[in-house]
Amino acid sequence: MVTKQFYIAGSFRQIQLINDVSIQLENAGFTRTYDWAKRVGATNLADLREIAQAEYTGITTCDFFVFVFPGGKGSNIEFGIATALHKPIYILDTVDQINNPAGTSTFYLMDHVQTFHGATDEFKNFVLKHEQ
Template sequence: MKRFYVASSFKNIDTVRYVSNELKNKGYIQTYDWTQNERVSTVEDLKEIGQKERNAVLEADFIIVLLPAGKGSHIEFGIALGQGKRIYLYSQDDEVNKFETTSTFYHLPEVKKCIGTIAELIAAVTE
């Protein structure tokens, strides 16, 4: 279980890169680095990136979802869930357990919730 994909929103791009680099330094393989994409301006660009991201989720042994995340990240979450992959759901605070902000899918057994620091997330993934 060494291949991974990190899903999140553009506002978390630095954290996505940090987590990805930490895992790669520990011998893990990133299936796709969406942070290298520029902002797109056409539907064709969206289609191409969507195919790459879908394939990356399918090729990954596990995915990490860094909250807050957008609709694309939640679709990637759903693809991984449908494929029976391990999902690490990261939140700096306890929003994943607050009834007003949670999702039913966050609480399934395939989802390992990681609440706290990025260092704690990396430790949970690599243990």
């Protein structure tokens, strides 16, 4: 059996949560395509360009995309790339705003996007239900 791969996007402000979700998904048998969290602190354009390429490759090679909401500007761009590539997207809504018309984006409501609000271990089960 081939292991499905995921890419996870979110804000640096939520790095611990992102790593916790990643570990749970990895423990469930999935593989993370790229761990951008290990590249915190890049300060020059060459490093940033290298990171951008690695992130793009991570998104293009993943089987599904995880978005920890709210995210930063980079994670929203990554969400857009995943959408353009027709990747299944799973949003962990940490602030319960995806279904609030004043706090959401129309793109979060597309058919290929599944949204979850709740505990992270329940989120893992939510993803498993769709990806196994």
